[in-house]
Amino acid sequence: SEESELYHAQIHLYKHVYNFVSSMALKSVMELGVADIIHNNGKPITLSELASSLKLHPSKIGVLHRFLRLLTHNGFFAKTKVQEEEAYVLTSPSKLLITTKPTCLAPIVKGALHSSSLDMWHSSKKWFTEDKGLTLYQTATNESFWDFLNGNPDSLIMFQEAMAADSHMFKLALNECKHVFDNLESLVDVGGGNGVVTKLINEAFPHMKCIVFDQQQVVANCSGNENFNFVAGDMFKSIPSADAILLKWVLHDWNDELSLKILKNCKEAISHKGKEGKVIIIDIAIDEENDDPELTELKLDYDLVMLTMFNGKERGKKEWENLIYEAGFSNYKITPICGFKSLIEVYP
Numbered sequence: 001s002e003e004s005e006l007y008h009a010q011i012h013l014y015k016h017v018y019n020f021v022s023s024m025a026l027k028s029v030m031e032l033g034v035a036d037i038i039h040n041n042g043k044p045i046t047l048s049e050l051a052s053s054l055k056l057h058p059s060k061i062g063v064l065h066r067f068l069r070l071l072t073h074n075g076f077f078a079k080t081k082v083q084e085e086e087a088y089v090l091t092s093p094s095k096l097l098i099t100t101k102p103t104c105l106a107p108i109v110k111g112a113l114h115s116s117s118l119d120m121w122h123s124s125k126k127w128f129t130e131d132k133g134l135t136l137y138q139t140a141t142n143e144s145f146w147d148f149l150n151g152n153p154d155s156l157i158m159f160q161e162a163m164a165a166d167s168h169m170f171k172l173a174l175n176e177c178k179h180v181f182d183n184l185e186s187l188v189d190v191g192g193g194n195g196v197v198t199k200l201i202n203e204a205f206p207h208m209k210c211i212v213f214d215q216q217q218v219v220a221n222c223s224g225n226e227n228f229n230f231v232a233g234d235m236f237k238s239i240p241s242a243d244a245i246l247l248k249w250v251l252h253d254w255n256d257e258l259s260l261k262i263l264k265n266c267k268e269a270i271s272h273k274g275k276e277g278k279v280i281i282i283d284i285a286i287d288e289e290n291d292d293p294e295l296t297e298l299k300l301d302y303d304l305v306m307l308t309m310f311n312g313k314e315r316g317k318k319e320w321e322n323l324i325y326e327a328g329f330s331n332y333k334i335t336p337i338c339g340f341k342s343l344i345e346v347y348p
């Protein structure tokens with residue numbers, strides 16, 4: 001009937017209006033360290049045990065229950081019985097919040113839901129109606145997000161910890177894609193931050209000369225060893241030569257013009273000693289026809305996050321191909337990696 005269509009449309013609209021509630025409830029339990037308490041408890045935990053571990057005021061026990069109810073509904077916890085009393089256990093998604101595990105993604109939850117990423121959205125109408133090429137973030141704050149990070153050490157650390165957290169997932173993927181790094185004598189990790197990915201590669205391939213290449217203020221107080229070094233520089237100017245250049249979660253921060261600039265400098269960097277060389281891109285590849293709708297939604301979410309914060313973008317397979325050929329490369333190969341990213345091997 002017309003009414004039921006209207007009522008369903010209403011539910012769809014309200015659900016999207018309040019999607020932020022589940023995000024912020026997740027951030028709340030992350031900040032409280034709920035996952036660590038349940039993990040360290042070693043068995044299902046009752047609400048009162050959890051509340052006393054958290055040293056909550058008695059008036060907040062009901063609050064905790066209702067937060068856990070929503071997050072259980074959304075798959076972050078599960079309910080069981082301990083001597084007839086309800087108890088909570090972690091699920092795979094909340095196990096990613098255990099801070100003692102290398103797969104901990106709490107830093108991403110913290111960074112992505114930081115006020116610096118959220119407040120800017122209130123300026124979107126101003127941003128849409130202006131004719132300037134600013135990001136939403138710049139429209140809201142009058143500075144670029146990169147300048148914000150470089151001007152606020154705590155936020156830069158928060159950002160780097162988020163990138164590093166995501167890189168530990170790469171460790172699992174490295175086992176699947178080891179062959180990509182075979183026979184490489186040297187590798188430069190462009191935008192490698194504090195070097196988590198490069199370290200993982202260096203540990204897997206100790207004879208490979210690995211360089212973390214990033215901005216001065218990022219690598220300034222980082223030290224390496226004989227096959228693992230930090231080099232400061234500007235990827236838009238020139239990139240140190242190597243057999244392979246790694247670009248993990250870098251190109252999606254930049255529009256096509258600037259991404260082309262980076263890729264051309266990468267091509268320059270691998271065309272030494274006449275060797276084959278390769279560029280290894282690890283980034284999101286949108287694939288609406290083959291991906292399940294939930295995965296596509298995550299990729300489209302990231303596309304708007306990159307757009308609003310960096311004037312960057314997530315790219316579909318065709319867009320990656322156009323960019324790679326435009327940069328003068330002759331061939332490439334895309335393989336899915338880490339669940340929602342792809343590893344794109346690019347050959348000169």
Ligand SMILES: Oc1ccc2c(c1)OC[C@]1(O)c3cc4c(cc3O[C@H]21)OCO4
Pocket residue numbers: 108110111112114116117155158159160162163249250252253305309
């Ligand atoms: O190339 C990337 C990859 C991921 C992310 C980037 C840029 O910025 C947006 C983001 O949502 C984000 C924003 C942040 C943050 C981490 C963080 O992770 C997310 O820490 C502070 O603000």
